[in-house]
Every structure is written in C-alpha cells, then in structure tokens.
Amino acid sequence: MSRGPLLFKDIDTPGLRTLDTYRKGGGYDAAAATLGKTPADQVIDVVKASGLRGRGGAGFPTGMKWSFVPKGSPKPKYIVCNADESEPGTFKDRELMEKNPHLLIEGMMLAGYAIGSHTGYIYLRGEFEYIQRIVDVAIAEARKAGILGDNAMGSGYAFQLYTHLGAGAYICGEETALLSSLEGYRGQPRLKPPFPAVEGLYACPTVVNNVETLMAVPHIVKHGAAFYRQWGTEKSAGTKVLSVSGPVKRPGNYEVPLGYSMKSLIENDCGGMRDGLKLKAIIPGGSSVPMLPAADLDTGLDYESMNAKGTFLGSGGVIVIDDRTCIVDALWNITRFYQHESCGKCTPCREGTYWMSEVLERLENGTGRDADIDLLADVADNILGKSFCALGDAAAMPVQGALKHFRAEFEHHVKHKSCMVNRRREEVAGVRA
C-alpha cells in the first residue's frame, strides 16, 4: 500500500536503498536528463515554478534561495543538506534517508548543478550514525557507477558528495550554526547578512536545504512544476511529510498534500487516540511552534492555514497531547529542551530559557505564585524577536501558545499547588521500588 503521493509512494519498496532498485524505479533519470543538458537557470526556474518551499521548518521558497547564489562569483560554491533533523516531534528525514538515500543524492546533484556547485555535504545529526553508514554506502555505489564524480553520468559536470556527522546539538539545525559546525567550530549561529547564499561554508556561496526539500527536487525536475502543483494549495504547493507522535493509535510518518486536514490525519490516518484518551492539544510543526487546542483540530496542514491560527506548519512534527497530560508539565518539558539546546551565544536565549524552565519547574511542583504566569509571559516576550537566531523564538512561542490556550491550567497550578491531571506523574509514581 502506498503511504503517500510522492516521496512515500514507493518508500517501502524492498531494497530501495540499493542503486539497482532505485534505478529500476526511474531513479537518476532526472539527473541523466538534466546534467550537462538543461541550463542551470532552467532547473532553478522549474523549482521556482513548482512552489517548493523549505521543508525544514522555515518554509522559504527553495528556487528563490537558489537564485540568491551570485552567478559570477569566482569562489567555489557548496550545496549542503541539512540532515540534522532535531526538532522534537520530527522524524521524517530519518526514514526518508534510511529507506531512499539515492533520492537524496540525486536531489543534491540537481541542486548542486542548479547553483553551480561541485561539492556537497550532508550534515547528519550525531545520533544518525547508522544513517551515515547507509548514505555512505549509497554514495560509494553512486561513485562507483560514475553517477558521482568528476564526470557525473558522463555529463561533464563534476560533483563530489560527502557525509558529515554532528555530535549532539539541536542548534546545528539552524543553517548558519550548521555551517559553523561543519567548519569545525562550536555550533553557534552566525550573523546574517551575509546570508549563506553569498558567504556560507568557508565564506563561499552556499545553499543549505533540508532532506525532504532536496528529495522533492528530482521529482519536480523530472515531471515539471505542474506535476508537483497537483498537490497542495496555491501558496503551499506539493506534499509534506508529517511525523505524528504521541498517544495516537498509529504514530509515524505520513506524506499528505499540503492543506490536508489535520483532523483527518489524526482521526483517520493515525486511527485516533489510543487507550481511551482524548485529544487535548496538538502541536502541528515541531515543539517550537505554539500549540493549538483540540477545538482547532480541523485546520488545514499548510503554511497559511496554520499562520491564521497563530501557529506554524514548521517541520511537520505533529505532537498529539492527550487530555490526561498536564500542559504545565508538557511545557516544562519543551522549555527544558530549549534550555538544554541553547547554544549560549546570545543573552535572551541563554538566560531566558533557563529562567523559564526554573519558573515552570516551580509551577509544576506546586510552589508557583500568582505573579509567575505573567512573569512567564513577559520573559517569553523578552526573548521573542530579541535573540540572535530563531532558537530563542522557538523557546518563547510554545510558552505563548500554552498560555494563550491553557491559562486555566497554570492558574490551577498556582491555586491548588497541583496539576489538574497528570498521567505521566501517576505512571512514574507507579514504578516498582
């Protein structure tokens, strides 16, 4: 059974990881037809026309990003794949790479060709060591087959591709921090401008794209913009892989056309809630976006519909929160994550995430005070828009979302010194001594 219209269509094909199987399904046809044959600008144009937007979280138009690379620059150019997948709730790139590494390689070749790059790096989060081995095998196969190399597929276009393993830092999903890390520095974000398209890796023009974004490219190049636009909405074209986690009956990755109903995703595709639990809240785009109450479940999974509800499609990490989960507890968990992952470069994020997490700990443990709720809101506001990179915003937005929709639970904590409900605590309390 097909699990999705495009990237997930054949993903469970046995042996897809191997070059043979991949080629049998039409793999590398796009590259063969394009490299050395289609002008690079045309490749950019078709990607622009397809409406493809960055699938890592920010949703920036991919073709436009590519077109920012200065044409006349004498410097080498780099194409970098952001495979640092670390936004809590997101696990799509892992499955995509694990099962279909050649599609990523082909996407990187085409992207590299479009921007005039001859070297690509795939930056994988440190925990993905086994994925690195899988991708390395695929790269070796492709190299051996003459697909990668000084004369890729006999096109005269040279393209070398390497994997690079991170070592445990969420911040490296931020593109400039990723480049810092790839250059061997502490993974801290850099000043923009200059943007990576102008001065990225080794101060050379660089495009950083997410795995899912790059994997869409061969399909777009092969079948054209209109083909891709058969899915999705005008502004949110194409498909998106959503990672669903939490207490639903069938968690996992689902590729759907953009604009797909979140309600249908949860209730039909995922089979609804398990263990008799009820839906309380849903985080649609990875833990950094504001959560929505169950009432907002029937919202389209596309950039615009989510924005209209005050949240974001983000990375597509859909976290389902049930009615027996304490929102204060859940928010503390999220905030603690950002505190742990703050790189420490800027003051608001470094200190603010610590402070919020301390306040939430106090609230959750029943020693909160009236003023704490407003304090949390104000600290979040003092982080939002004032931090060096988006990590600060990522820490502040969940707080704002939770306070907006679930303020009553916070007030309950202050007043009654305890949770309204807390399944997790009850379960922990029940562990055998």
Next chain:
Amino acid sequence: MSHAPVMPVDGPATLAWTDRAKAEVADVLSRYPVKRSAVLPLLWVAQNEWGWLPPAALRLVAETVGLPESDVFGVATFYTMFNLKPVGRHHLQVCMTLSCSLMGADKLFKHLEKKLGVGHGETTPDGRYTLRRVECLAACGGGPCMQVGFDYHENLDEAKVDALLEKLK
C-alpha cells in the same frame, strides 16, 4: 538547577593514532578543503578508538588539524555526544523529550535507575552501563526510545528494556 561541571578526568599523557585510525584520519582529511572541518569527524574517530576523549585525545586532534588545543576543547565540550569522561561498555541514552515523555519515558528511566542502581550520567560499578537522559533522538513516533551506543531501540517498555539489558553483556 544544579550544575555538575565537566571536570577533566586524567587519562593517558599522550596518545597517537593507531594504524587503523590513521587510514580513517587520512580519509577524513581528504574530504574538506579546510582542515578545520575535520575536527568533529576526528573527534569521532578518537572517541570510537578510545571510548571517550581524554585530554590527550583532544591534543592529538588539535595537532592533527593544526588548531590551538583550547579551541578543540571548546568544540568538544559544546556537543553532548562527545564523552569527556569514560563511559560504560553500553551507553544507554534515554530520550526524555515531549513525545517520548508522553509515551512513558520518565517511567522507563525511573525503572532503569532502579534496575541499574545508577542515576543520570553515572556508570555501573562493573563498567557495563552508563545511563543518561538525552533530548529528542528523532524517533518520536517510536517513543519511548533509547539509543544504546548508536543503536536505536524504539517502542520500549519495561519488559523490552529488561530483555534488551540481558542481551547486552
């Protein structure tokens, strides 16, 4: 929140790349136009070689890429997966982030603590296990999950963990 600083543990005074590692080092260095990029990959080579990164290993990496050793120290301590202290044979890294937590990670961690008699960041006296809470492993759909070394184990519960520990000698 208390903070336990990374206090260096001694380790050997000097280290040199083994012959096996030398090939890897050469391969790593060949991948980048700028040597510095090899820092993380070389730290991995060293950690895979010696299990952790004693100061001498950091010096060796610094020397290999021609960087000040303080610089490499700063890099190594930034990333959570580099072990600046020795770890047990099996490094149990339990994800505690939201999705896993919703699925019972806290309970699972508590169970491991009791079973192994060690807490976060601690190693069993026999050197067999080091237990650690970690943040999101990108296995949210399979929560609760745990990485043992680099191996993913998903959809865990107490019984599955007990069975797994039996297998890890």
Next chain:
Amino acid sequence: MSKLVKVTIDGRTVEVPAGTLVTDASRVAEVHGPVFCSPQTLPPLGACRICVVEVGMPKLDANRQPVLAADGTPEIAWMPKVQTGCTTPVADGMHVRTASNTATKARKGVMEFLLVNHPLDCPVCDEGGECQLQDLAFAFGHDSSRMDEAKRTFDSEDLGPIVKKEANRCIVCMRCVRYCDEVMGENALTAHQRGVHTEISSFDRQPLACEQCGNCIEVCPVGALTALPYRFKARPWDLRQHITVCEWCSNGCSVRLGVRGMEILRARGTEFRGVNQEYLCVRGRFGHDFVNAADRLTLPLVRSGAALQPASYDEAIAFAAARLRDIMATHGPDSVAFVGGDKLNIEEQYLFQKLARGVLGTPHVDARTRVASAVAGDAVLRACGGGRPGLTFDALYNANEVLVLFEDLQGEAPLAQAAVVRGFRQRGLHVTVAHPRRVKLARPRFKGDWLAVKPGAELALTLALTKAALDLGLPEGTPADVASALEALKGSLAGWTAEKCQSDTGVSGAAVAAAAQRMRAAAGKALLFGRGVLEHAQAPALVQAIENLAWALGAITATTSSVMAFGAHHDSAGALEMGLTPDTLPGFGRASDAAARATFEKAWGRTLPGAGQPARAAIAAAAEGKVRALWIASDDLLASAADRALVEKALEKCELVIVNEMFLTRTAARAHVVFPVAAFAEKEGATLNSERRLQRSNRALSPRKGARADWEVFQAVAQSLGADWRYRTAEDVFREIARLVPGFQGLSYATLLPDGAVLGEARVAERIVAVDAPSTPAAGDGLWLLSGGTLFADGSQSSRSNTLSKLAGVSRARLSPAEASRLGMAAGDRVELTGPAGAVTLPLEIDDSVPAGAVFVPYAGAELNRLGTPGGSGLRVTARKAAAAAPVGTAG
C-alpha cells in the same frame, strides 16, 4: 573614504560614512548606547543584545518619494523587531530610536537576563565601582529582581598566577576569548560547554600557557576575570587614576596607573585613546610594581674610601661638581664622558647632553651603551625614512605584508606584535619573519613565511633580499637620485645568486625572492627591525643595508616611510633625537658641522665641541685612563654593555663615576656618587616612541622620598658648575627644545594632548651606498650565542617587579632538542657556556624554536657580557654539561 550618509538617532541627525554601525553612529550623535560583546578592536558579534534599538526607514510612496505626516516630517516605517546596533550598518535616511518604549523594554529585558545568573556579589568583586554591568544595571535595570530561582553556579578558578576567574559573574560576551585569539594570537581561553552552562576556561582547565598579558582581564566588562596581583588590594574609587606612557619598551603605550598613597596598585589600558587603546603587555600591566620596590634608593651616596656613604643631595651635588671641575681643570673636557640615557624623558636627555657639551664642553655623549659597534647617530632615522611621515601602529595593522627583520617582537615590541596578529586575524595580513629562531610570529598558525636565517648571516640575508628586490626593477616613483644610487648598488649585489643565498644564509633563493616580491607588490607594507639589528655585531653595515633594502622594496618613498625601528627602551628614539650620540646634535645636525653647532652655541652662550666618541670607545678610553670621569644615566653598564671586562676596568680606573639610578645596581655600587632618581611615573616629561610619536609622560605620584627627577640632578650640577640654568619644570626644558631643535618647532605640552604628535618631517637625507658583503662566517666550533628580549625578564627593573620576577623564573639557556641530545643534556641539567672572555652557568631549557648549532639566552639576567664581545658576525660559545652544584646564573 566612503560617502557620507545621514542618520537620525533619537532626533539628532548626523552624517557618517556609509557602512558605519549604528552603535558607532550613536557615539557621533552623542547618544549613549551600551555595548558589551562588540568592543572597538573586535568585529561586531551581535551576541549580548544589550545594544538593541528600533530601526526604521522613511516610507516611500509609489513615486519613491517620502510619505509625509501631517506635521510635514517623513513617516517612518519601523522594522517589526528591534535590531542590534552593533551589527546594523546605517543607511541614508535611517532613523534610530534608542529610548522608545519598544527599545527600552527590550534593553531592560536584556539587562534583566544578564542578571538572571549573575551572583550580584558586588561587595566582594574587584570590578565593583567600575563594572559596566553595574553601570548599565543602574541605567537600564529594574529596581527590583523578579528572579528568585536558584542560580546556576560554577566554581572559581585561578588560571595561573595572573588570572582569577569567577565564572558566575560572566556574561558570556566572549570579549576575552576573542581578544586572546584575534589580538594576542594566543588562544589560551575558550568557551566550555554551551547554553547557560557556557564557561570560559582554558584547555582542560590548565593554568593559562600564554603571554600572561591580562588583556582578557582588561576587556572583561564584569568581574569574571580579575587580576590576582591586584585582588582585594583596593576599591577603584580609592585609586587616583593617572594616564601616562608605559616605559617598558619603545612602543609607548598609554597606561592608566591606579595609585593609592605612594603606591602603584595596578595598571590598565586606556580604551579609546593612546596607540594601544585597551591593550597592554604583561610588563605594562603587571610590571610597574618595581616603582614600589623596598630597595629604591632614598639618599644620595658618596664614596668615602671603600664605602658609599649616605649624603644629602646638596653634599652629593657639591661633591660631583667639585670633582668634575677638578678633573676638567687637570685633564681637559675630553676626560669626561656621559653614557646612557635611553630611559630618560627627552627633556632630561636634552639636558644631559647640554650639560656635557654646553657646560663641561665634552663631546663624549652616547646613550647606546649596549652596542658592540657604533652606528652613526642618524643612521637609524635614515633607515626609517629620514623623518618622513612613517609607519604607525594603525598602518601596521592595516598593512598587507609585513617583513620583520631579525627581531622577536614578543619580547621587544609586544604592541607591534599584537598589531600584526590582529591584522592577520581580522584583515588577512601576511607576515614574513627573518629570524634564526622560530619566534611567535613565525609559527605556522600565523600562516606567514619564516626565513630561518643562519645565525650570523643576517647581513647576508639583507643583501640577498636587496638583490631580489632590485631584480624586480625599481619601485615606481623612486626619486631620480635614489634610483641612480640603487642602480649603482646592483654591481655590489651581483654575487647574491640563489645558490649563494642558500649556502650563506640557509634560506633558499626562491623564498628570498618571493619575500621581496610580496613586499614590493603589497599596497600596505611594513618593514620592522629592532635590537637584533641595532645591537648586532655588524650593526653599522646592517642598518645601512636595511636603508638600501627599504628603498629597494618601496618601503621608503619620496614622501612616506613604512619602516619602524624598535629601540631598547621607551625613549631610545628620543635619545637619538636629542643628540645623545657623539656625532649628532639635537635634531640630527652633525656635531662636526660648525653651522649646526652655531644655533646651540648662540643659545647656550659658549662654543661647543665637535664629534665625540661612542660609548664603547669612551669606556675603552676610561679603561685606559684617558677618560677619567664617567657619568652614567640610569644604565646598569656592568649588565648591559657588550664588553663587561672593559666596563670592569673602566669603573676600576675612573677617578669619578657618577650614576643616576633608582636602585643600587652593581654599576651604581661601584660609583663615587649615586643620585637616587625618580621613576617614570614620578615625573613629568615627554617621550618618543617607535612610531616617532611624541607623548606626554605624566606624573602619577610623588617621587620616592629622597629621589629627584634626573633633569633636576643635571640642573643642580650645572648650576653648581656655574651655569645659568633656570628651568622650573620639565616643561620649561621642553619649551627650549621646541625653540631650538629642528623638527620640534611649534610643539608644546598642550599640543601633545591627548595622543601626542607624530614627528613627520624629512630631515636627514638618504644615503644609499653599497655595503661590503660579509665574509662567510668561519666554520668554527661551538654554538652561536643568540640573545633577545623576552616578555617577563627585562633587566634590573623587571627583577624588582614581584609579578614579572615570578613569571620569569631564573634565566635559562635554551637549546633545541637535537642540540641538547647531541650534547648529552636534558631539561633540568645545568649548562656551562664558555666564550672567549669567560663563562656562565645556567639551567637548561629545551626549546624547539631554537635552531641547531645555537644557544638562546634572553638578554636579561644572564650576564652574557661575561662571555665576551660579539665580533664579526656574532659570538660563538661552547656548551657543556656543568656539575650539578654550580652556582645559578644570577639575576641582574
């Protein structure tokens, strides 16, 4: 110069160059804006966020015309988010609000965040009272704290003997780490961990292995890094702060001394002024405590038989004057010689030679006591461009190519080294270092080129470089007479083929040619040399060869110079300018030239002698009994003169030895009269640094009881000898200098504020003549003796600084690992070095920067002049393992 743009900040419109950052434009608009993470010396970081402001541009209508509000002012489209001023360049028409509700709330928020984990332990913090965090909390902070959670805590650490770290106070602005990297090139500090656990420390928390400059402490805006030597010594408001000129080297840094009572408690840099801004080296920051030393002389001493007896100043002056008068009467003015004076202010240097020439009538004055063979008084100036507007430290930082000839800048010119390092790190400057040792700037991390010249082949390499430069043709715009002189040189250089270059200098012809090519091609260039040349056995030929080379490289042009020379002391350049040389008068007129003498004869009312003898010849004459009286100004001749045996003999033989000193040095102990004098910080005056910047040196505290400024001593003796000197202050002397000395006209103390005045008038004509090729050094036994300055040890003063002497430890002989093993020695052994005149025994240190076939011993402390005088191309010594119980190489 980029074009000017208009920016309006809090309603004040100013014009600034396009690209100026908002924080800098705010300074121009006189709007106070706080900055932590991006001080001026470092590129903007945008990390601390304290400088957030609101930024907007005028709204434009469809015709791109500004939309006007009802009151006729343009409507501004404000950006939705606040921006960091330190990273936002201004654009024409930009509006900035620093005090709007949005900006103020954001800034207050950042301020509050900065205090979240700060311990607020101001009462026990050395920074308290001058802490930027404290000040900004006062200006922008809340009046109460909303943070009552447990704070994240770190343990405090001593990072070596200088730096105390209290990480809890740290605001992670990264200034220290970046300064250590980008300006010092030391990389001793790094950030550990991340997020709220980010902590600044060293590799593995080891003591800092670095220059110990303490600039990390200086740039720390809070009390996270404080100085152990100053710890809990004073509160800043108890200190009188005086800005003066540091006296540890020729760079002339501005230093802010913190004085309480009669004690200098600390020294700091001077952000926003001076050649150095916040920078100081370890000596400048931690070495000034020698002024407080308990063994300062407090009474004049007069010899009575075998012993020096305390005397009053009047007695000592009367004694000195009477003895001088007697000797002059019996043996004539030629029997008196004045030596030393590098460490004096220019007013004192001027009076010292005026006393010699104008009162006593002796021609023998020379400040250059260390040199083995004397260089003409104006030769160094000629090699630096003859007085043409020269190289500044700023130009050095902005240079593309720097050639350092035979000098270890770390020991001799730390600020120059910092300028080169910062130029490399921030601007991609390339440095070429010609030095036998792999000195700091020659290390691979600075990505320069190291011309590892054989010891003794310095002149040969200079000639080879000149040949390589001339092979490229003459620099464009070379004046005709210079061009023909350079053409004429070619013949003398023809023999320097690539093969000869390789065999004689140890440096390949290709490397030499490439170095010359880089210098010639560079738009901004700098040629640096120092004591390695000035005190070289072949100094006269070397200095001349460098003058030739500088012209051939285009480092001197008709109008400018890119050459800088580093003298031994803070006012060595002044000594040359003030005529403390036997052949030149103040302002470089030749002493042998009657017309040049006439100005001074007229002003001083007496005939002046012609040229005299250099210091070494004068000392030799004293040893022979021809010179009978020596006046030594603040110079420990026994330790510093090239030929110690000769000095011994001269001191033995002289009928009168007068010494001005702060301490009873070994030389002073041999004198007949010792005048206790004021330290640099105890007197007024002006000094000339290596960029020929004349700076005011200010009195920070009263002279130690019983001590007088040198100029007062000279005046008192002059008056006692019947001269009609009536200087009330050093400034009176300066006025006379400004009246009489060419190049100083128009200058006054007032014109020297705040940052001094660079002398920049071509006054000495170039002289380009062939230098005889050196004979190939005879292959001989033994090791070349290499010496040089080091950071921590610099002679009698550094040994009296508690901090420096602790850092320096004992003087050591340094051998390469190969040489040590060849000699069968290991670290910790004692090595006996034997030269033609004697031997010294020192502990051995293994140092891989020293070439094989050589031994390196720092200048200070080791009494190398016991070994013999360098002659020819240097000095060879033999080394052997000494018996374990041999006496320690003594301190100077």
